[in-house]
Amino acid sequence: MLLRLAAAAALLLGSLTSEAQTDAPIAVIGATASASTWQDPVEALGTLKADESVTLSSTLTGTVSAINFEDGDSVAAGQWLVQLDDDQAQAELRAAQALLGQRQSAVDRAQQLQDRNLGVRATLEDNAALVKQSEAEIDAIRARLADHRLQAPFAGTVGLREISIGALVTPGTELVTLDKLDTMKLDFTVPATLLSVLHPGLTLSATTPSYPQRIFRAQVATLGTRIDPVSRSLVVRANLANPQGRLLPGMLMEVQLNQPPRQALTIPESALVPDGERQTVWLIEPGQPPHVTRREVTTGERREGEVEVTAGLDDGQRIVTHGTLKVREGDAVELIAENVGEGDIKDVLERQRRATESQATESRDRD
Missing domain, CATH: 2.40.420.20 (conserved putative lor/sdh protein from methanococcus maripaludis s2 fold)
Known part of the structure; x- marks a missing residue:
């Protein structure tokens, strides 16, 4: 031109x-x-990642009995998302609690006899040990019951629902994805020859074909600790604010990193x-x-x-x-x-x- x-x-x-x-x-x-x-710009291609991201899966075999989210819902930390049928585990818990009550009564009777010097000390100790055993069994059952209900480990946005009530799941079955999208991690590579001028705080601008008229600005947050021996490049990470949730994990970003002015x-x-x-x-x-x-x-x-x-x-x-x-x-x-x-x-x-x-x-x- x-x-x-x-x-x-x-x-x-x-x-x-x-x-x-x-x-x-x-x-x-x-x-x-x-x-x-x-300012000598350094151009690179980067990929977006969620600030936190996890795929929740089942750790046991069971049937889905309840679902507590819809596609794309924002959920709070600790909110339960999927409930598996736990009737058998609940029955085991009730049986263990009944056995605990029986053993606790035996301990009480042995203690009364011991207080009147009519009982044997060993009997009291054996019954007390059985009480502790029942308490441990109840703790184990409650832990298994917790595995029947999947909870959000952090606040974020769930993905598309791929399961339905009544579905049979097995250990490792992926049930729902959860991403924290208010801040995005932008990872890109730069030549190792620029290592002397790279440092946290360098400004950059990024664009994506999804929003061609929008420029996203950020600063370098972290430098990788290893140089790729093949490409001789270093991974650099920046954090992009994403209050409106427009940016999604996996997006390709065109990055322009601004070196110190001269x-x-x-x-x-x-x-x-x-x-x-x-x-x-x-x-x-x-x-x-x-x-x-x-x-x-x-x-x-x-x-x-x-x-x-x-x-x-x-x-x-x-x-x-x-x-x-x-x-x-x-x-x-x-x-x-x-x-x-x-x-x-x-x-x-x-x-x-x-x-x-x-x-x-x-x-x-x-x-």
Whole structure:
């Protein structure tokens, strides 16, 4: 796009200068090389994960007797979600409690006899041991009863319900998913060569095809502790706030990580004139009138409409940005505008065209 604009400007500038006298300076648009704050973006692809995520499954064989959620419900920590038939376990609990009562009565009678020195101490101790055994059996049955009722280990959002009342489940059967979605973990990889500039707190922006107009901003939270020996990359994690629940686990995110800012000498990208494998610019030398010389430059990073120059130019030097295809080494130039935005170039050229036509008309009238 920039090359097409540069070519169009060159043709327009060329048409303007062709109408002028052949020895007149060539009309060009220029810019000043200047130092500016530059942040080298690092682009990566990341995947979203829920802040907490679990798939609840059965630990025993049983029949589903009750379900306490609907698809996509928000549930509280400790809320029960699925109840398995526990009639047999409840019967075992009642039997164990009855046996405990019987054994406790035996202990009471043995204690009364012992208090009157009519009983045997060993009998009291044996009955007390049986009471403790019954209490342990009751605790075990209650633990099994707890396995019949699945509870949410944390507050979150349940997924789609895939089971129905009356379904037979076995150990390992997945019953429901639960995700904590108010905060999302964004994991992405960056080259290990950037390890020296990575640290928690670096800002980043992320986008997803699901919401193409939305930019999600976050900070680096954690750096991985291992470098992948194959890709030589490091896993970086950021936390994204998700109060509206728009982001979901598994989403692909395009991440742009901002490195610490630095000062860089920049020029408009339209000023570059390729010369084989080299990059050159037309440097505007001061004079009456100014003239241009070709200068080779070394470029660094690029961003929209701008390029970093690492060698070949100094801060404050002026270069040609539009009209580069018309000038030659040593040509005199007329700087009709400087540091003009791409959207204003047409207006500049139109004003110059009208001025040239006016001069030509005046010249004909004098003749």
